[in-house]
Amino acid sequence: MPAKEPTWTTERIEILKIHFSAGLSCREIANEIGVSRNAVIGKLSRLDLTREKKPEIRRPRAKTNRPRSVPRLQYRILRKLFAEAAPAEDVVTIHSEQHCSLLELSEERCRWPINSPGEEDFCFCGDRPLEGLPYCAGHSRLAYQPASRQRVARG
Ligand SMILES: [Zn+2]
Numbered sequence: 001m002p003a004k005e006p007t008w009t010t011e012r013i014e015i016l017k018i019h020f021s022a023g024l025s026c027r028e029i030a031n032e033i034g035v036s037r038n039a040v041i042g043k044l045s046r047l048d049l050t051r052e053k054k055p056e057i058r059r060p061r062a063k064t065n066r067p068r069s070v071p072r073l074q075y076r077i078l079r080k081l082f083a084e085a086a087p088a089e090d091v092v093t094i095h096s097e098q099h100c101s102l103l104e105l106s107e108e109r110c111r112w113p114i115n116s117p118g119e120e121d122f123c124f125c126g127d128r129p130l131e132g133l134p135y136c137a138g139h140s141r142l143a144y145q146p147a148s149r150q151r152v153a154r155g
Contacts, residue, residue, distance in 0.1 A: 007035055008043055016040065020049055073132050078144050081130075081137060094138035100126035112139035 008016075012033050019029040026044070030037040044050065096114065101123055105111050110125035111134050127136035135143050 007039055013043070013047070016043060017047070017049070020044060077130055077132060078140065081141055082145075094125070094136070094142070096125040096127050096136075098126040099123045110134070110136035110139055112136070112143070 012035070015033055016029060019032055024032070026037050026040045030040045033040070094112075096110070096112075098109075099114060100109055104126065105124055108128065110127045110129045112125040113122065114125060115122045125136055125139055127138075129136050130140055133140050
């Protein structure tokens, strides 16, 4: 070909793009067009066409994992908890050491209610909660156990 003709004519660029999206290797594309493999690689990078970016373009929804980290952490804690728990006791007694009122509740205190709201001695457990959970170990066990056993030992 004449020396002044550019390697990359509009037509060749079109062919390059078509072959690239068809998944051909740089070597194959180079053979198709009749240029060197390096020329293909160089042109692809100038056109910002790289193989790595392709999957993201096809699946733009792939990044929805983030909010799951907290439930997953809780799940792990609970699974450990149940693994350690004594098997099927119908009544579990939790000894709360530091009962507290609603106003005294904080991130640092188990918010499991003791007695019924409105009653004179209504208060909250107040023990140290498990990391990532609102309840202490004993009350987490009660809170997250299967529905049939729930609330058995409440209060
Ligand atoms: Zn508690």
